Amino acid sequence: MPKLQVIIGMEVHVELKTKSKMFCACKNDPDRSAPNSNVCEICLAHPGTLPVPNKTAIEWAAKIAKALNCRINTNSKFDRKHYFYPDLPKAYQISQYDQPIGEHGYMNLEFLPGKNIRDTAKIGVTRVHLEEDTAKSTHSSSNTTLVDFNRAGVPLVEIVSEPDIASAAEAKAYCQELQMIFRYLGVSDADMEKGHMRCEVNISLQEEGKFTNNNGVITPVAGYTLNHKVEVKNINSFRAVEKAIEFEIQRQTAMIENGESWKQQTRGWDENSGGTVMQREKETAADYRYFPEPDIPPFHPEVIAGDLNLPELPQAKRARFRDEYGFSYADAEILSSDLAWSKFTEQVMSELAHWLHDFKAERNDAYVSKQLAHLAGGWITSKLMGAMAERKIDIRVLKLKPENFAELVALIYANKLNSTNAQKILNEMLDSGVDMDPTHIMEEKGYGQISDEGKLSEVVEEIIKNYPKQVEQFKAGKEPILQFLKGMVMKATEGSADPVVAEKLLREKMK
Numbered sequence: 001m002p003k004l005q006v007i008i009g010m011e012v013h014v015e016l017k018t019k020s021k022m023f024c025a026c027k028n029d030p031d032r033s034a035p036n037s038n039v040c041e042i043c044l045a046h047p048g049t050l051p052v053p054n055k056t057a058i059e060w061a062a063k064i065a066k067a068l069n070c071r072i073n074t075n076s077k078f079d080r081k082h083y084f085y086p087d088l089p090k091a092y093q094i095s096q097y098d099q100p101i102g103e104h105g106y107m108n109l110e111f112l113p114g115k116n117i118r119d120t121a122k123i124g125v126t127r128v129h130l131e132e133d134t135a136k137s138t139h140s141s142s143n144t145t146l147v148d149f150n151r152a153g154v155p156l157v158e159i160v161s162e163p164d165i166a167s168a169a170e171a172k173a174y175c176q177e178l179q180m181i182f183r184y185l186g187v188s189d190a191d192m193e194k195g196h197m198r199c200e201v202n203i204s205l206q207e208e209g210k211f212t213n214n215n216g217v218i219t220p221v222a223g224y225t226l227n228h229k230v231e232v233k234n235i236n237s238f239r240a241v242e243k244a245i246e247f248e249i250q251r252q253t254a255m256i257e258n259g260e261s262w263k264q265q266t267r268g269w270d271e272n273s274g275g276t277v278m279q280r281e282k283e284t285a286a287d288y289r290y291f292p293e294p295d296i297p298p299f300h301p302e303v304i305a306g307d308l309n310l311p312e313l314p315q316a317k318r319a320r321f322r323d324e325y326g327f328s329y330a331d332a333e334i335l336s337s338d339l340a341w342s343k344f345t346e347q348v349m350s351e352l353a354h355w356l357h358d359f360k361a362e363r364n365d366a367y368v369s370k371q372l373a374h375l376a377g378g379w380i381t382s383k384l385m386g387a388m389a390e391r392k393i394d395i396r397v398l399k400l401k402p403e404n405f406a407e408l409v410a411l412i413y414a415n416k417l418n419s420t421n422a423q424k425i426l427n428e429m430l431d432s433g434v435d436m437d438p439t440h441i442m443e444e445k446g447y448g449q450i451s452d453e454g455k456l457s458e459v460v461e462e463i464i465k466n467y468p469k470q471v472e473q474f475k476a477g478k479e480p481i482l483q484f485l486k487g488m489v490m491k492a493t494e495g496s497a498d499p500v501v502a503e504k505l506l507r508e509k510m511k
């Protein structure tokens, strides 16, 4: 059996969260409004109505295109894409055919150790175009279908990739990066479960070495017939993107091994069975009978979008988090995955920079900032995120201010607080529901680390008295026993003793 190679392309749709719909003044709020409340003659497709394009939607589509390194076209237009379905009363969708907003872009996937992503993975972005969403049909069990037109005419951007994706893991990473870009740009919440973002996969398996991929055009070598591609729809989570691709790889491999062929087709992902099911054999583009929308004049995205100043994008932020703060790859990825978290992190790090002044007397700046970044990164990604998840607190409603969290980290760094007591303080800060000063809690509850030699001496002497056998062993050269004695000092002080001072005193008093 020849070795098979998987070829994957993606079509991603994202709903823009503009105030109004794409071609009318109706409120764009399909999630929260009562069914069929945000409708008018235009989005219900009454005869004789005229669509008027939403300028913000065009600007935002151009932003997405630019973030994906596309060329923003000078000339663009809308086209009618014809098909019949109850959620489309016009019997055509206003979309874009041959002159999209942007073309010829790409996304570099970030290589991460342990994930099945090539370190040179560059995914071509064929086009970014703007269209209108359809109404939403809900099929009930009693053989009836309900149609909600609140979603009809919501601005929708489609991003078509080249068939450059080589694994399920890469497809998932590509979709996740897109979601982050949409959120960073502030153009969509891109929540897959709510249908703000929908992914479709085009997948085929071909014999290795029997085809070429020239800028997205797959050409067979002489004598080889390409296997048809299969389109998989109805995917509503990143995990499902991965699972649907893995399923198709197995299904198509088995067919090839059995000498079977298949027609180009559309299949649906079925979460319950964990497989894809045949929906229909695919129409070709000609079936949609595209033609220019006569009611909307051609337009110039380049002019409408003007100077597009994009915010720092996720990849750049991750790189900066690593370079500027010294975060690990893993911490940088977690801390930049959500804008609210990345903002919180930056504020914490900026506060910690002030504390650096107090610490750098002993060591050099670079050493201290690396240690602090390591400590802060760990405390945010594991301790804080963990404690918030337990309490179901979202970062957007967190009362704890970055200044006070930074102070907590600084207290740990300065050995004024051990991690057990720091965790207790963190829990109190979160449970209080208000912003609290960690130093204040530490002093009030007596959580502070005992570094004072006078105070600790008494405890150390008590331990030495209580464990004569162990002290003899240490004196006879059994060094590891010191850890046991130190543990006893920690226990006697309920974890508050400064371990460094405790060890120093133990050594002195056992000489």
Ligand SMILES: [Zn+2]
Binding pocket: 021, 024, 025, 026, 038, 039, 040, 041, 042, 043, 044, 153
């Ligand atoms: Zn309307």
